[in-house]
Amino acid sequence: MMWQPFFTFFSFAKDCIADIFRPPFRTNLLFKEMELITYQSLPIVTLCLSFAATVTILESSFHMKMVIGDDALVPGFAAVLILREIGAIVTALLIVARAGAAMTAEIALKLITEQIDALKMIGIRPYQFLVAPKIVASSLGVAMLSMLVSIVALVVCGVASHIYLDLSPGLFLAAFHRFANFNDLFVSGFKGFIFGFTIPLICCFFGFQCRGGAEHVGKMTTRGVVMSSIVIIILDFLLSALISHLF
Amino acid sequence: MKAESKVGILFVATVLAIIAFAIAVGVVNPFSNRSELHVMYNYAGGLDKGSPVRVMGIKVGRVKEITFAPNYRHNPTGEEVKLKVTIEVDKAAMDTIREDSQFFINMAGVIGEKYLEITPGSLERKPLPPNSYVRGEDPPRIDQLISQGYGLAGKLIELVNKNENSVNQIFKQIDTLLKNINKTLAHLDKMSEPNDIQRIIKNTAQVTEDLKFITQQIRSEKSQESFKLIHKLLFRLEDVDGKAIKKFFQEEGIKARIFN
Numbered sequence: 001m002m003w004q005p006f007f008t009f010f011s012f013a014k015d016c017i018a019d020i021f022r023p024p025f026r027t028n029l030l031f032k033e034m035e036l037i038t039y040q041s042l043p044i045v046t047l048c049l050s051f052a053a054t055v056t057i058l059e060s061s062f063h064m065k066m067v068i069g070d071d072a073l074v075p076g077f078a079a080v081l082i083l084r085e086i087g088a089i090v091t092a093l094l095i096v097a098r099a100g101a102a103m104t105a106e107i108a109l110k111l112i113t114e115q116i117d118a119l120k121m122i123g124i125r126p127y128q129f130l131v132a133p134k135i136v137a138s139s140l141g142v143a144m145l146s147m148l149v150s151i152v153a154l155v156v157c158g159v160a161s162h163i164y165l166d167l168s169p170g171l172f173l174a175a176f177h178r179f180a181n182f183n184d185l186f187v188s189g190f191k192g193f194i195f196g197f198t199i200p201l202i203c204c205f206f207g208f209q210c211r212g213g214a215e216h217v218g219k220m221t222t223r224g225v226v227m228s229s230i231v232i233i234i235l236d237f238l239l240s241a242l243i244s245h246l247f
Numbered sequence: 248m249k250a251e252s253k254v255g256i257l258f259v260a261t262v263l264a265i266i267a268f269a270i271a272v273g274v275v276n277p278f279s280n281r282s283e284l285h286v287m288y289n290y291a292g293g294l295d296k297g298s299p300v301r302v303m304g305i306k307v308g309r310v311k312e313i314t315f316a317p318n319y320r321h322n323p324t325g326e327e328v329k330l331k332v333t334i335e336v337d338k339a340a341m342d343t344i345r346e347d348s349q350f351f352i353n354m355a356g357v358i359g360e361k362y363l364e365i366t367p368g369s370l371e372r373k374p375l376p377p378n379s380y381v382r383g384e385d386p387p388r389i390d391q392l393i394s395q396g397y398g399l400a401g402k403l404i405e406l407v408n409k410n411e412n413s414v415n416q417i418f419k420q421i422d423t424l425l426k427n428i429n430k431t432l433a434h435l436d437k438m439s440e441p442n443d444i445q446r447i448i449k450n451t452a453q454v455t456e457d458l459k460f461i462t463q464q465i466r467s468e469k470s471q472e473s474f475k476l477i478h479k480l481l482f483r484l485e486d487v488d489g490k491a492i493k494k495f496f497q498e499e500g501i502k503a504r505i506f507n
Binding site: 028031032034035039042144145147148151152154173174177178180181182185 | 250274309
């Protein structure tokens, strides 16, 4: 049946969300997952987003010069673009590639080596033990990382504007001040939270769908990453439409 | 290092970054050196929260808030003004904003960015205290002007259509009048020689000079005395018999004619 996987996924998601609020709360697992998602991913996310910010500045400048012959306001709307769009989505996609793949592989491997059955045997709920900390850690971690890295990317934007567009820090701040609002940072955080919530749900779901040997683990990992990326991009569209409508 | 410490460090870094961002955007300003003013408008003309505020073209602040004020009446005129624009202005610029300063909404930049321009007040007037309420100059409403223009054009067209014959007649009459004026001017041009005109002008100037001289003479002290004497003489003559005067003038006149 075509809709069966969706029903299975929603049933899985419902159980996982219920397990988040069910004690005991394993904070050590939560911090371990958060470290993987935030601290260990920070360098790669910062590097990628900094380059994305520089490209945004250069491309926007090129287009603005082509359209109105002036690029003095480019840092302003490039900053808004980074805050409302690029910051959250680039972070989420990189977390999918880095942490999401690891989540699927971990769950799949534990499943085929019957470690999950062992957990059930000793009375531990596998979703509560394996998925719930990942969901909480990922939601908070991606939201935090999106905001932090977006701000770092804005600093990079300022440097790039100075080097490539010959705009002084004062002009950059004036343009930035004209367009950017404090709410834009929370848009980044909110999107990061939603993406972070989605990533472990999808990746762990595919991990639990693993049947067979190591080959299937690889296949599920690929599916988890691809599906998470697609869902994130669609969610980004929906959230952008919703946020643009609200603010 | 423990996982908790690493996450903690990152959390603190994020909070610090958020605070730095809030300061950069202007939401939080611990070193604030600004005063607030409330400028009242009936039409904001696209002014927005965060729009720049300038004094003599220099950016000195921003629009903090735009709110509706349905029950506000401006003192001392009692005029109803419905929009309250709260602005933040650097304290350094507050001395130049005085009671007679004007608050305009202008447009600048390639994308038509709106800003609030404040003209400096005169030294005779007092500086505006913080949190004052002032009446801004409402920007012209282009949409209203266009609408009025359309209305006016419609009425004109209607008027012309209704009175087409009269309008044609008026134009014909104006045409005839202009032709007649041209003809008159041509006749005048033919009739008058250039030398005659110059002579007339010279004579006129001479007459004016003479009149001036006569007037001066009349106003002189001697003339005034003469007038007084004549007046006295006439006053005295009033009592004398008219017949005797007539006889005197006639006889004396005859004698004078004979002997002189």
